[in-house]
Amino acid sequence: MNLVNEWAFIGVFVAVAWIFPTLPIVVAAIFSPKRANAIKLQTYECGVETVGDTWVQFKVQYYIYGLVFLVFDVELVFLFPWAVAYDRLDLFGFVAGVIFIALLLEALIYAWRKNALEWV
Amino acid sequence: MQCTDILNTTAACLTAGGMNPGLAQFIGILFGVIIVTLAPLLIVILLIWVERKFAARVQDRIGPNRVGPLGLLQTVADALKLITKEDITPAGADRLIFNLAPIISVLAVILMWGVIPVSPYHVGVELSIGVLYIVAVGSVGTLAIMMAGWSSNNKYALLGAFRVVAQLVSYEIPMVLALLVPVLLAGSMNLQDIVRAQSGMWFVVLCPIGLVLLFISTQAETGRAPFDLIEAESELVAGFNIEYSGMKFGLFFAGEFVHVMTNGLLIATLFMGGWWGPLAYEAPLLGILWLFAKATIFYLFSLLLRAALPRVRIDQMMSFNWKFLVPLAVWNVLVTAGLWMFARGLIPEGSEGDFLANLPAALIMFVGNVVLVGGFVLSRIRAAGRSERMANSKKSVPGRAIVLANADKGMASVNATVGR
Numbered sequence: 001m002n003l004v005n006e007w008a009f010i011g012v013f014v015a016v017a018w019i020f021p022t023l024p025i026v027v028a029a030i031f032s033p034k035r036a037n038a039i040k041l042q043t044y045e046c047g048v049e050t051v052g053d054t055w056v057q058f059k060v061q062y063y064i065y066g067l068v069f070l071v072f073d074v075e076l077v078f079l080f081p082w083a084v085a086y087d088r089l090d091l092f093g094f095v096a097g098v099i100f101i102a103l104l105l106e107a108l109i110y111a112w113r114k115n116a117l118e119w120v
Numbered sequence: 121m122q123c124t125d126i127l128n129t130t131a132a133c134l135t136a137g138g139m140n141p142g143l144a145q146f147i148g149i150l151f152g153v154i155i156v157t158l159a160p161l162l163i164v165i166l167l168i169w170v171e172r173k174f175a176a177r178v179q180d181r182i183g184p185n186r187v188g189p190l191g192l193l194q195t196v197a198d199a200l201k202l203i204t205k206e207d208i209t210p211a212g213a214d215r216l217i218f219n220l221a222p223i224i225s226v227l228a229v230i231l232m233w234g235v236i237p238v239s240p241y242h243v244g245v246e247l248s249i250g251v252l253y254i255v256a257v258g259s260v261g262t263l264a265i266m267m268a269g270w271s272s273n274n275k276y277a278l279l280g281a282f283r284v285v286a287q288l289v290s291y292e293i294p295m296v297l298a299l300l301v302p303v304l305l306a307g308s309m310n311l312q313d314i315v316r317a318q319s320g321m322w323f324v325v326l327c328p329i330g331l332v333l334l335f336i337s338t339q340a341e342t343g344r345a346p347f348d349l350i351e352a353e354s355e356l357v358a359g360f361n362i363e364y365s366g367m368k369f370g371l372f373f374a375g376e377f378v379h380v381m382t383n384g385l386l387i388a389t390l391f392m393g394g395w396w397g398p399l400a401y402e403a404p405l406l407g408i409l410w411l412f413a414k415a416t417i418f419y420l421f422s423l424l425l426r427a428a429l430p431r432v433r434i435d436q437m438m439s440f441n442w443k444f445l446v447p448l449a450v451w452n453v454l455v456t457a458g459l460w461m462f463a464r465g466l467i468p469e470g471s472e473g474d475f476l477a478n479l480p481a482a483l484i485m486f487v488g489n490v491v492l493v494g495g496f497v498l499s500r501i502r503a504a505g506r507s508e509r510m511a512n513s514k515k516s517v518p519g520r521a522i523v524l525a526n527a528d529k530g531m532a533s534v535n536a537t538v539g540r
Contacts, residue, residue, distance in 0.1 A: 009149050009245040013234050016153045020161055021226035021371055028203045028367035041211040043274050044362055054212070054273045062286050065438065069289045076296050080252060083304040086457065087464070094461050101450055108446060117442045119435030
């Protein structure tokens with residue numbers, strides 16, 4: 001199969017795969033009763049009315065983990081071509097990979113030493 | 121392509137029958153797509169039954185046994201019940217995203233099935249970047265859970281969504297690093313090529329720790345116990361899916377159950393030789409059987425973990441990932457790459473499919489992986505235990521000294537009595 005066909009498959013796949021999870025929801029919409037009232041539509045908080053805005057500021061720790069993740073994720077993408085070509089590489093290719101991964105580890109050690117990985 | 125049989129070469133057969141080649145190709149693709157899409161959705165009916173029976177047996181119950189033989193039709197009955205249940209969208213919710221989230225969570229899992237080869241001849245599509253595709257599509261599932269938590273306009277749901285971001289994003293790092301190992305050993309990101317590269321030796325022998333890493337991180341990616349913080353019932357009521365009812369609620373669970381099986385299929389494909397087994401080439405159906413048998417092992421193990429392990433705290437989970445799994449995964453890649461550099465020379469040219477020819481190289485890889493990576497694991501666990509003991513011994517426990525002193529006195533009096 002050529003490259004165009006591969007991605008044509010994925011394209012058709014995405015289009016068709018939408019249908020199957022949507023189908024039960026549509027069927028349910030037809031058969032299910034619709035008797036909504038103001039109390040039913042309330043935000044669920046064990047019967048107590050919710051206080052204030054829900055979309056509040058979040059804990060900064062989540063953001064820091066997000067940043068550390070970004071460092072790794074971007075670098076990891078570059079490791080995949082290295083891994084695919086590994087059988088054709090010599091010892092220098094291995095050393096280059098080690099140096100690259102060492103740079104990656106350095107970022108982790110830096111974050112670790114800066115206590116970015118502590119849950120505060 | 122030659123028209124051999126209608127199932128495998130639909131497009132060629134239709135063209136031979138006089139159809140426009142473009143249209144024939146499209147119908148061929150559509151035919152394949154529908155099969156690949158329907159398979160996980162039919163399997164989920166069985167999976168939910170297996171999960172419920174298994175959990176019941178662990179807890180010394182019988183489980184579903186009323187609807188159909190052995191309760192096999194219980195899931196069908198449940199689905200019918202969910203369809204007739206009222207579907208509530210809370211007044212404060214973001215309607216579009218709220219309704220889209222359950223669909224996307226199932227969609228993301230179904231899309232993964234498109235690249236998993238089920239037999240030497242049957243695969244949705246042989247994508248040349250299959251492994252990257254799996255990672256990409258897998259992250260869409262994360263997005264779905266985040267959408268659900270955010271759009272519900274509920275504080276519990278939002279807390280669940282926060283945790284999703286932290287947890288699923290973090291555990292993606294060891295997962296991707298573990299996926300790197302089969303790519304490195306096979307020299308291809310095409311899943312079919314990876315399976316073929318395991319004809320001589322399964323990659324689990326070459327890199328056993330890689331399989332363990334992949335299993336743990338996929339377990340966290342799915343949000344399964346002991347990493348099910350995103351829907352922690354006891355603290356967040358139900359987490360991200362708290363506002364969902366009826367079929368939409370059901371879809372989240374269907375997505376989760378299929379995801380666990382998909383993880384099993386993925387691990388089987390990447391490390392356990394996929395469809396590889398006796399007579400896989402001669403009888404492709406047997407290949408499908410081998411693949412699912414291997415995947416079921418991991419599926420059942422995941423169920424066992426769910427039944428046996430308590431939930432971890434979020435700080436424990438995050439430090440387990442960043443301070444243990446990530447360094448371990450990086451070290452695992454380095455060790456595997458280093459050993460493979462030398463061990464691959466031991467395999468004679470042209471005998472990649474020969475088990476005995478692969479054996480010396482595999483033994484070196486296995487022992488090296490277990491000693492070097494396993495040694496790292498042990499040293500980390502010992503260091504953690506030591507620091508914990510140090511922290512404990514520094515803490516002065518009030519009253520403990522007195523109790524000990526009294527105990528000594530008691531022993532002394534006992535000794536005195538016995539002595540007398």
